[in-house]
Amino acid sequence: MRLMLTSLAVLSLVASPVALAAPCKDAKGKFMKCPDKTPVRCKLKNGKFAKCGTPGAKPV
Numbered sequence: 001m002r003l004m005l006t007s008l009a010v011l012s013l014v015a016s017p018v019a020l021a022a023p024c025k026d027a028k029g030k031f032m033k034c035p036d037k038t039p040v041r042c043k044l045k046n047g048k049f050a051k052c053g054t055p056g057a058k059p060v
Contacts, residue, residue: 024034042057044050050057 023031026032040052041060042050042052042054043060044054044057052059
């Protein structure tokens with residue numbers, strides 16, 4: 001029982017970095033840098049947030 005629990009713990013520690021490191025691939029299957037997933041937010045001149053299509057709104 002101890003051997004099974006120990007082996008399960010070791011396996012989970014070894015496999016977890018592989019599962020977390022999900023690299024991005026292009027259409028041909030080659031590895032590439034993952035795109036930045038931060039959303040673009042826009043502000044008006046008075047400092048309020050608005051949709052980026054609004055006239056006078058600039059990306060932050």
